[in-house]
Amino acid sequence: MALSYKTRRRLSLLILLVGMPLYIVVAVTLVNLLERPPFWLELIIYVLLGFLWILPFKAVFTGIGQVDPEAKKPDER
Numbered sequence: 001m002a003l004s005y006k007t008r009r010r011l012s013l014l015i016l017l018v019g020m021p022l023y024i025v026v027a028v029t030l031v032n033l034l035e036r037p038p039f040w041l042e043l044i045i046y047v048l049l050g051f052l053w054i055l056p057f058k059a060v061f062t063g064i065g066q067v068d069p070e071a072k073k074p075d076e077r
Helices: 005-032 039-052 055-061
Strands: none
Touching: 005 039, 005 055
16 A cells, blocks of 8 residues: 555655654663663764664655645646
8 A cells, every 4th residue: 555645645645753762762771771882883873773764664754854745736627
């Protein structure tokens, strides 16, 4: 089932405003469980976690910055 542009836009906003802060808290908590690894390892972990969060939401964010393809043009009625 394909989501409409409006639904994807609202869902992406929800993900960024609610999901991202929660994900950051979880990521920092997981790294803290490792008892402060070396800087280079900690950096690699954060980079990987920063990349992995977007994979499940790629379809939601695709095309959000573009003009609404379902919107009518001003000359149409």
